[in-house]
Amino acid sequence: MPNILLLFLVPFISALIVLLYPSKNKKLLKVFSTSLSVIPLFVLLYIHAEWIATGNEQFVKYEWFKLINIEFYLAIDPLSLLFVYLACIIVPMSLLSARRELIHNTNTFYALVLLLQGLLIGFFTSRDLAFFTFFWEAMLIPLYFIINEWGGPHRHRAALTFLLYMILGSALMVIAVLALYFASANNGSMGTFNLDELQGVAGAMPYAAWMCAAFLLAFAVKTPLFPFHAWLPDAYFQATTPGTILLSGILSKAGIYGVLRITLALFPAIMAEFSPWLLSLAIAGVLYGAFAAWKQNDFKKVLAYSSFSHVNFVLVGLFLMNETAQAGGILQALNHGITITALFLVASWLEQRIGFTNLGRLSGLSLYFPMLCWLTLFFVLSNVALPGLNNFVGEFLIFYGLFAYSPWLTALLGISIILSVVYMLHWMHSIYFNDPSPPHGIWSDIKAKQLLIALPLVILILWVGIYPTPILDHIKPAVNKLVAYNQVEQP
């Protein structure tokens, strides 16, 4: 079996196994499903090694619906590789973050997360627009249930809002996919969904600007770009920690990947035209998210808005039609996935200990949870882009690109860095420092197990922060490809 097919199928098989796994032992089930969710990472490492050794991109291609020219076409190029890595890392982390006492119907929950992993891998690797759409829509199903069945008291409302936003956002995209297909049929041949073939021709099609806008709308809702974020606070807040991690860590990246894979690759000229508008929306989103995070009195909401602010920062990088900034944007997408996962993880450990997520009710907890406090501080510093940590590299590249475009905008966006320091440290300060609250009998600090869970994230953060070259080397070909399309488009 080709390795990519294996990579794609493993999560589905795992999901089925977990669903049918007869044990009622929640602990065993968690360990079991987490180990299953790591398998794709090893498969991917193997594929990557093989790729480096042979120098050939890997792909699988099967006829699927020949009469309308749909192929089951999965391929891994540098861009896919990075996002698939992220999917392979974030999903096990989200499973590890699950608190056993909060998860009823354990088998179903783990199976849904594994199913989502499979769909994500399919989404990040598919090169056929029909399958791209297929996975894009299919992801909603497990996510809807993950939000709807497990989480806070208003989870039903949050899940429904989420679903409605997603469906409305992507309804036009489906039409754009069909329009692309039919427009490509005009030149006498059968229409095509093959992204490689569409790449050269899509931008010149009639109504290409409308198609591009329809795609952008779908991706903007999912990422979410300001002002399409109304579903976000509720969904992030009401979902359980694994759900929140999946939404913020990897689902927002699906939108970002869509921007890269579809709009920037298929319609570069149109994107260049849209660029000022999109940039202003994204910058507005960064600042809005930052201010909103500052004003929250609940640390889960602080993180939700911080995440919103940072994904918009990523979009700033992508919407600048500039090589460096786009490289920064891609890197920042990975960084954000890692950092926000880590932050929600430590926040959930804190919530587990104190039992609520409000700010201002307790303070000075560093006295009781020194380890958790230091770990949180580390991730907070990563989030505020301390030099030497991962976010610094990405944000620096984006600033670099933005400066060439407009120094004034750079100054404006620079405010967000200050704001992020303000709101993140506000959280740290009010809950961990300040005058210590009276102790509570059963409070206990995190143990070696939790440190071990956080360790991969710490390593990744330090690695990207200190020595980002290997990752940037992978981003460069991806960006070069985008730039190459730009040049084909505008001779």
Next chain:
Amino acid sequence: MNSSLNQVELLALSPFLVLLTGALIVLLVETFWEKASRQISFYLTLLTIACAGVAVILSPESHHQLLTPWLRFDTIARSFNTLFLGIGFGSVLLSDPFFKRFGATKGEFYFLLLSSLFGLLLIGSSADFLTLFLGLETLSISLYVLCGYMKTWNVSHESSIKYFLIGSIAAAFLLYGFALIYGAVGTTRLDALMAGYKGLQGSKQVLFMAGTALITLGLCFKAAIVPFHMWAPDVYDGAPTPVTGFMAVGTKAGAFAAFAIIFLVSLPQFNLEWNRLISYLAFPTLIYANYVAIKQEQLRRFFAYSGISHAGFLLIPIAVGTSQALPALLFYLIVYAFATLGAFGVISYLDTRPNGVLLKDLHGLFKKSPFLATVLAICLLTLAGIPPSIGFFAKLYLFKLAFQAGYYALIVVALLTTVLSAYYYLRIVVIMMTDKPTETVEKPELLHSPPALALVVICCISLLALSIYPQPILNLLSTMP
């Protein structure tokens, strides 16, 4: 002239013979051994249909002069007949919970169901207007009785009378159309129509066109195309649920098989004016049915309108009329059949009252039975044509045909109505997920019914399998001439 039938011919006819024998046995058992009939007629019917299915697949082709003028034994006939028998099998499974609830006599029911299946098979294999008409009438007459099967239900009386009257009018139209065509070309054989039409001139051509118009009218009645659909909601509403399920899928498939056999196989694109006319019929069908379906509260009625809107989609390949149209039509019919039968399978679990299952009965189904709710959701998503389901691709396939034939306006309308239909199908899914307490109305208890469960499982697995890998079925369909 060789006038005796030998073994090959008998084998070629075996699907018909098996069904006929099975139906008669069921009737005999019911007449002379009523107690046993209650026990075995269900299994006897299933066995009959299964044997007929095997016979359809394995039977050889016959080239006997006595048979070929009347019946065809090619892959087209075989594909349609397999589909019909599958639908029949599903409908029989569907009837089990119904009988458990309402305890009517079984023997006649299954006899009538088998007779209507026999009619469907005749339609699928007809090579002559007369056999086609015979098939349509055998189907219809059994269904007139089936609609009024629950003699004590008031809703059923209206239903069956209405169906009978409208059905008879449609039959009259059809027969008149056949007569006019016979008058024009001098034959009722389908394979001679195209040649006959090509040689026509002047008033005879008018006669022929008038004949096709009447036939189209008659078939539109049978297929419930707007504006000839008035009977469908009331009839579906009043008939017992398994009969509604059978009608929603079987009758529709039968009517479209007749359409396909006359206008796609025998007279492909004989006159492009006719094709354009059919596409004009698709507009009101799509718009009206989807608009009215939004407001339905009773599920049998809801599926009547849903069925009408899908009939609108099925008109697209008929209007296109190219050689690719037939596989597309069949593929859409297969997907529609699985999804609708699966949905009826789930509904049959909740069916406790003569006036059927209401939308609000579905509240909290997801809590009560996650499995049933999931299956119903899959079926509805397929019917709505939302991307991860195969319904999307089936629709896309039709759109592609319409695009190639240049029916751009039709595509736009079909797309918009698809979005509209997504609303009302998803509304049902949302209702299943929420559990608003339905005041004092007693919630229907779920029934334990292995056959209905089997139906639900089969439909669910088939839809998933089709979504994952539809190519084998498509290969099968594209081998058709």
